[in-house]
Amino acid sequence: MQTIFDNFVAFDLETTGLDRTTDEIIEIGAVRVENGEIKDVFSTLVKPTRPIPTFITTLTGITNEDVRDARGLKDAIDDFAGFIGDSPLWAHNASFDAGFLDTAFIECGKFAPTNQIFDSYRLSKIFIPRLNGLSLGNIAKFFLVEQKRAHRASDDAATLAKIVPRLKIYAARFPEELLDKLVSITGKFDAMLSEAIYNLLEIKRGSASLPDVKSREEMLINLEGIRGEKDDTERRFELSDVLKLFDNDGAIASILPDFKRRDVQLKMAKDVYYAFQQGEFLLIEAGTGTGKSLAYLVPAVLFALSKGERVIVSTNTKNLQEQLFFKDIPTLQQIVPFKSTLVKGRGNYICLERLKRTVEKLNQLTSREAEELAYTLVWAYETRSGDIAENINLSTGRISPLWMHINADTLGCLGHKCPFYDDCFLVKVRNEQKESQIVVVNHSLLLADVAEEFGILGGYSYLIVDEAHNLEKVAANFLGVHIGLRNFNILLGELYKEEPLPRGIIHNISGKLRKDYPEKAEKSIQLLAESSKKILTARRQLRQFFTTLGILLQDEVNWQKKQYSVRLRMLQSDKLHRFIIERTENIKTELLLLSDKLAELVSETKYFEDDILSEEYPELVSAAGKLKDTIVDFLFFRKCSEPEYVFWVETGRSFEDVTLHAAPTNVGELLDKMLYKELETAVFTSATLTVERKFTYIKERLGINRISPDRVSEELLGSPYNFKENLLVLLPVYKRDDEETDDWMAQVALDVSRHFRRGSLFLFTAYNSLSRVHSTLEKELPKEGIAILAQGVSGSRYAISSRFKESRESILLGTNSFWEGADFKGETLEVLYISKLPFAVPTEPYHQAICEKLENEGKNSFLAYILPECILKFRQGLGRLIRHENDVGVAILFDRRVIDKRYSPAILNSLPTMVIPIYSQKELIIRMEGQFR
Numbered sequence: 040m041q042t043i044f045d046n047f048v049a050f051d052l053e054t055t056g057l058d059r060t061t062d063e064i065i066e067i068g069a070v071r072v073e074n075g076e077i078k079d080v081f082s083t084l085v086k087p088t089r090p091i092p093t094f095i096t097t098l099t100g101i102t103n104e105d106v107r108d109a110r111g112l113k114d115a116i117d118d119f120a121g122f123i124g125d126s127p128l129w130a131h132n133a134s135f136d137a138g139f140l141d142t143a144f145i146e147c148g149k150f151a152p153t154n155q156i157f158d159s160y161r162l163s164k165i166f167i168p169r170l171n172g173l174s175l176g177n178i179a180k181f182f183l184v185e186q187k188r189a190h191r192a193s194d195d196a197a198t199l200a201k202i203v204p205r206l207k208i209y210a211a212r213f214p215e216e217l218l219d220k221l222v223s224i225t226g227k228f229d230a231m232l233s234e235a236i237y238n239l240l241e242i243k244r245g246s247a248s249l250p251d252v253k254s255r256e257e258m259l260i261n262l263e264g265i266r267g268e269k270d271d272t273e274r275r276f277e278l279s280d281v282l283k284l285f286d287n288d289g290a291i292a293s294i295l296p297d298f299k300r301r302d303v304q305l306k307m308a309k310d311v312y313y314a315f316q317q318g319e320f321l322l323i324e325a326g327t328g329t330g331k332s333l334a335y336l337v338p339a340v341l342f343a344l345s346k347g348e349r350v351i352v353s354t355n356t357k358n359l360q361e362q363l364f365f366k367d368i369p370t371l372q373q374i375v376p377f378k379s380t381l382v383k384g385r386g387n388y389i390c391l392e393r394l395k396r397t398v399e400k401l402n403q404l405t406s407r408e409a410e411e412l413a414y415t416l417v418w419a420y421e422t423r424s425g426d427i428a429e430n431i432n433l434s435t436g437r438i439s440p441l442w443m444h445i446n447a448d449t450l451g452c453l454g455h456k457c458p459f460y461d462d463c464f465l466v467k468v469r470n471e472q473k474e475s476q477i478v479v480v481n482h483s484l485l486l487a488d489v490a491e492e493f494g495i496l497g498g499y500s501y502l503i504v505d506e507a508h509n510l511e512k513v514a515a516n517f518l519g520v521h522i523g524l525r526n527f528n529i530l531l532g533e534l535y536k537e538e539p540l541p542r543g544i545i546h547n548i549s550g551k552l553r554k555d556y557p558e559k560a561e562k563s564i565q566l567l568a569e570s571s572k573k574i575l576t577a578r579r580q581l582r583q584f585f586t587t588l589g590i591l592l593q594d595e596v597n598w599q600k601k602q603y604s605v606r607l608r609m610l611q612s613d614k615l616h617r618f619i620i621e622r623t624e625n626i627k628t629e630l631l632l633l634s635d636k637l638a639e640l641v642s643e644t645k646y647f648e649d650d651i652l653s654e655e656y657p658e659l660v661s662a663a664g665k666l667k668d669t670i671v672d673f674l675f676f677r678k679c680s681e682p683e684y685v686f687w688v689e690t691g692r693s694f695e696d697v698t699l700h701a702a703p704t705n706v707g708e709l710l711d712k713m714l715y716k717e718l719e720t721a722v723f724t725s726a727t728l729t730v731e732r733k734f735t736y737i738k739e740r741l742g743i744n745r746i747s748p749d750r751v752s753e754e755l756l757g758s759p760y761n762f763k764e765n766l767l768v769l770l771p772v773y774k775r776d777d778e779e780t781d782d783w784m785a786q787v788a789l790d791v792s793r794h795f796r797r798g799s800l801f802l803f804t805a806y807n808s809l810s811r812v813h814s815t816l817e818k819e820l821p822k823e824g825i826a827i828l829a830q831g832v833s834g835s836r837y838a839i840s841s842r843f844k845e846s847r848e849s850i851l852l853g854t855n856s857f858w859e860g861a862d863f864k865g866e867t868l869e870v871l872y873i874s875k876l877p878f879a880v881p882t883e884p885y886h887q888a889i890c891e892k893l894e895n896e897g898k899n900s901f902l903a904y905i906l907p908e909c910i911l912k913f914r915q916g917l918g919r920l921i922r923h924e925n926d927v928g929v930a931i932l933f934d935r936r937v938i939d940k941r942y943s944p945a946i947l948n949s950l951p952t953m954v955i956p957i958y959s960q961k962e963l964i965i966r967m968e969g970q971f972r
């Protein structure tokens with residue numbers, strides 16, 4: 040059967056830029072495919088009317104010289120039109136190419152082409168949802184298609200011509216029912232996409248030659264991680280069992296070819312072994328390169344197996360969580376069979392029941408939701424974990440309207456009554472973790488579980504906290520209260536929404552009762568109507584409240600919309616607090632009346648629970664309960680009188696982001712009461728736990744000083760890397776008094792970049808400063824072939840990190856989130872600039888409240904809190920530079936407070952190497968040359 044996947048023209052354009060109204064085509068490439076085979080090729084350069092920008096030449100290799108004698112656009116378009124005829128066309132990211140093509144045809148006095156144009160990017164997005172990055176190159180790799188020169192039109196068209204038939208075979212293997220649903224869903228937002236999938240469906244129906252549909256198990260056979268069998272037999276293990284695994288000829292070395300015995304790793308493994316044996320709280324600082332995770336996993340796994348216990352391992356960052364679960368744990372499982380589970384919050388898992396209902400109610404979806412549904416179905420069919428992180432389409436950090444309807448945190452889990460109960464991902468993961476020896480979580484889930492009195496993980500006695508320096512921050516967040524318009528909007532929207540179409544639990548219940556029991560359910564129908572009116576009123580009042588609050592903030596802190604987050608502290612009876620009390624008076628009454636109305640509705644509709652409302656009734660109960668809790672949280676801010684809390688209002692980019700916050704200031708005390716009392720053993724580890732080589736600060740912040748000292752032990756392990764030789768920290772002190780700091784820093788960076796052309800990271804403490812340095816560098820370096828990647832300008836953190844890793848000589852400019860967690864090895868990063876010592880912003884409400892508390896206790900808040908926090912963060916920042924034993928780098932610090940102040944020794948004594956003052960630019964270059972020699 041011949042289709043648009045077998046007979047078509049694949050084409051690609053290279054252009055001078057992205058804007059079809061101002062940029063121009065410089066190359067057209069096309070490949071004709073007949074019966075699945077390449078029959079003809081079209082390729083031409085086109086002479087633009089302006090010079091080709093440098094970055095386009097860098098990307099494509101097409102120079103001004105190449106196009107000097109090329110043909111004009113009209114000639115090229117005439118030939119191209121003849122080549123394509125009326126064939127169906129394929130392009131990758133077709134809207135871009137089609138847009139340029141339309142403009143070019145019209146410019147040349149022709150009608151825009153009427154050929155059908157299909158998009159391999161969008162089709163791949165649906166059928167290969169787990170492929171990380173849907174560039175043509177990545178898709179070619181996935182289908183084992185050799186790609187010649189990327190970003191050259193004829194080569195890219197040839198690559199695409201080979202991908203399209205493979206995409207057909209791959210996609211047409213999915214079940215007919217799934218393809219059928221996708222035809223309808225995509226029809227809501229993209230007719231061509233729907234047409235392409237309809238073709239697949241026809242192929243499926245009409246061809247016996249296609250391979251059989253693979254079962255979910257068959258399709259996933261290679262994706263499954265290595266899992267050990269459960270071992271119920273209790274075994275004893277000795278310290279020697281732990282240590283011998285780390286020998287040069289031990290079991291770990293037999294699996295990891297580069298593994299070498301490291302004394303610091305052995306020492307750490309020993310310490311963790313004793314902590315488990317003796318029921319201790321162990322603090323252990325271990326530098327980069329220690330091999331921390333295996334050092335704690337080995338004794339933890341052996342202990343868990345021997346005692347039939349679970350050990351919870353908590354990390355702060357996704358990177359570490361993934362390294363543990365997908366790398367270190369599978370390695371260890373090849374040596375010692377054990378079970379492990381990665382547990383995330385409910386909202387990370389898909390709810391199959393909700394997905395089914397969403398597909399059934401296609402007509403209620405907006406076109407954006409329909410589009411997201413199309414990008415979700417294949418993944419939902421394939422996935423073994425149900426974890427949204429696997430689905431690149433929905434897990435890129437933005438809020439997905441569809442995901443809010445289909446995740447397992449949505450309202451009204453049917454529990455045992457659910458027809459998908461046996462397949463439910465959430466149920467499975469919760470059961471699996473009870474049977475596991477190692478349970479991996481992140482700090483957010485760990486603390487959410489503590490706040491829910493262990494309602495997620497169940498009781499446990501053994502805990503390892505990696506990246507422990509972040510625990511206080513996450514605890515303050517999860518043990519606090521946070522409420523904004525968005526929380527209400529989501530919840531009230533689930534209950535009832537009028538726009539763009541009436542929908543929601545109340546709408547659905549009302550529809551069913553009106554249809555089946557118009558008389559018997561008269562009172563319920565009346566209550567439903569009243570509730571929906573009250574919901575609309577509440578939404579209106581809440582919007583008004585948060586908008587006025589935003590306007591007040593604009594006046595108070597000069598907050599401009601679109602400006603990133605600003606925080607304003609709220610104290611009892613101050614202007615902000617009085618405003619909240621006054622403006623919530625009416626809303627309070629409305630919300631409480633709504634809550635009562637819903638409670639009445641819940642009791643009235645219970646009669647139909649086992650009848651026509653078996654799906655909707657649990658949702659109603661859950662929504663009514665959640666709304667009641669949300670109202671309690673909201674009204675908490677009227678009091679603002681809890682002595683152990685700090686209250687503040689935070690703005691985001693819009694009024695919808697204005698949020699009320701309350702966080703406890705006694706996190707250590709709460710952790711002790713709520714968590715530590717339940718534990719036998721806890722290990723706290725990180726590369727930065729000490730200040731001036733002492734654990735005193737972190738023990739106080741995390742409440743470990745409340746544990747009996749005979750149960751607490753400490754270990755400060757160095758790094759196996761040679762920081763003294765490999766890391767050079769330079770402090771330029773030659774800024775003229777009349778020079779602006781940002782201009783001076785930019786000038787230093789310009790000179791250093793031109794001289795050394797090495798991968799560089801510039802860490803800032805304020806976005807304004809980043810922005811100013813960026814504008815100077817951006818004017819100069821790109822034209823010299825050095826790319827500038829700036830946070831907030833060049834894309835998401837993930838995108839700029841990936842681009843930075845790919846290009847050798849670029850400079851990445853980042854603020855807060857790059858100070859830790861960023862991992863750039865080898866030549867990617869060799870020069871680190873630090874604009875300032877990272878002292879906390881003094882107006883930050885949480886820091887302010889902690890300082891006041893310390894001052895009230897008679898302590899110096901600067902020395903007891905602000906300075907140690909700064910030192911830990913500074914050490915994290917410096918730690919970005921040396922990530923491997925062979926890494927060599929130079930850090931340039933622009934803040935002379937590191938040597939000029941009374942507190943300077945505390946900072947200097949905490950660093951792994953000395954700081955060298957530099958008196959001229961020439962000296963700076965000479966020093967750096969010496970380091971890189």
Ligand code: SF4
Nearest residue numbers: 390391452453457463
């Ligand atoms: S058991 Fe609950 S979370 Fe799981 S699929 Fe059913 S309704 Fe969804």
